[in-house]
Each structure stands twice: as C-alpha cells, then as structure tokens.
Amino acid sequence: MASDKEPTVIKKYANRRLYHTGTSSYVTLEDLAGLVRKGEDFVVYDAKSGEDITRSVLAQIIFEEESKDGQNLLPIAFLRQLIRFYGDSMQALVPRYLEFSMEHLTQDQNKIREQMSKAFGTGAIDALQAQTRANMAMFTEAFRLFNPFAAAAAAKGRGEAPAQGENGELSNLKRELNEMRERLDKLAKDK
Numbered sequence: 001m002a003s004d005k006e007p008t009v010i011k012k013y014a015n016r017r018l019y020h021t022g023t024s025s026y027v028t029l030e031d032l033a034g035l036v037r038k039g040e041d042f043v044v045y046d047a048k049s050g051e052d053i054t055r056s057v058l059a060q061i062i063f064e065e066e067s068k069d070g071q072n073l074l075p076i077a078f079l080r081q082l083i084r085f086y087g088d089s090m091q092a093l094v095p096r097y098l099e100f101s102m103e104h105l106t107q108d109q110n111k112i113r114e115q116m117s118k119a120f121g122t123g124a125i126d127a128l129q130a131q132t133r134a135n136m137a138m139f140t141e142a143f144r145l146f147n148p149f150a151a152a153a154a155a156k157g158r159g160e161a162p163a164q165g166e167n168g169e170l171s172n173l174k175r176e177l178n179e180m181r182e183r184l185d186k187l188a189k190d191k
Contacts, residue, residue: 007041012053018044033061101135 009021010032020027035042036058044057065071085094112131 005041007043008035010042010044010057011047012044012057013047018057019047029057029061029064032057033065036061097139101139104138105131105135 010027011019011021013019018027018029018032019025020031032042032044042054043052044054045051046053062074066074082094085091108131
C-alpha cells in the first residue's frame with residue numbers, strides 16, 4: 001500500500017543484520033513482514049554499496065513464509081509457470097499483470113471476507129473458488145490477447161477442432177499476430 005509518507009529505510013549489513021533507521025534498532029525478516037502486513041512501506045539498502053536490495057529481501061520474506069508449515073500461498077503450478085516466464089517474450093508483461101491482479105484481489109478481499117463470514121463452511125469455499133475462477137479467467141484472457149498462439153494451443157489441448165482447418169488456423173494466427181503487433185506498437189507509442 002503506497003502512501004504519501006516516505007518509506008522507512010532499512011540497511012542490511014554484511015553480517016546479514018537489518019537495521020531500521022526509523023527506530024534505530026535491528027529488525028528481523030519477521031519484523032519486516034509485520035511492517036508489510038500493516039501497510040508500511042520500506043526500502044532496504046545494502047549498507048556498504050548503497051544498492052537497493054528491497055526486491056531480494058521481500059523475496060526472502062516470501063521464501064520464509066512459504067517454508068512454514070501450513071503457510072503455502074503459492075501453488076507449485078504457479079511457481080513453475082512464473083519460472084517459465086523468465087527470459088520469455090512475455091516477461092515484460094508479467095510484473096504489471098501481477099500488480100494489476102493483486103490490486104483487484106486486495107480491493108475484493110473485503111467482499112470475499114463478508115461472503116465467507118456469511119456462508120461459513122462450504123459457502124465460504126464456494127465464494128473463494130468463484131473469485132479464483134474469475135481471476136484465472138481474467139489472467140487467461142490477458143495472456144491470450146498478447147499471445148495468439150496460446151489460444152490455438154489451448155483449443156487443441158481441449159480437443160477442439162480448428163474452425164477452418166489447418167490453413168484457416170494458420171491465417172487466424174497470422175491475423176492475431178498482426179493484431180498483437182499493432183497493440184504493442186500502440187502501447188509503445190502511448191508510453
């Protein structure tokens with residue numbers, strides 16, 4: 001959660017200790033996780049080089065949370081897919097899409113909590129599954145727009161026959177590729 005307030009500066013020393021400059025005390029990764037949960041922003045700098053290492057510290061926090069029993073938030077299939085995106089042409093789109101998805105999930109979390117508290121038991125699970133399906137549909141559609149080959153592969157994977165045979169499918173892919181190029185050119189011009 002971003003705020004108008006400047007983020008707290010945390011310094012990481014060579015001995016791996018983290019120093020909170022706001023409170024003039026050493027903190028742990030668990031303390032930093034608590035700050036994130038409270039919505040407090042911070043940046044982490046290497047004390048010696050001054051390099052911003054916030055991303056790697058946040059990744060460490062996630063790793064620590066994932067290694068706790070019963071705390072798994074990231075499904076294995078998601079982690080594998082995420083790894084596949086590194087070095088892929090879609091890599092540049094993934095961060096913004098994930099930010100967009102998390103913003104919407106955060107906005108919807110109060111509605112989800114209300115539904116879960118009203119329904120208790122199976123009703124809560126149904127509400128969560130419905131939200132998950134909606135998010136996955138949005139995710140799939142976003143990637144389909146940027147990757148025309150995924151739509152054809154998904155149709156083939158579901159056993160669907162191409163609408164106009166192999167030649168028609170190829171012409172559809174070419175058309176979708178040209179549309180994607182036009183969208184990317186437009187996005188590049190808009191920036």
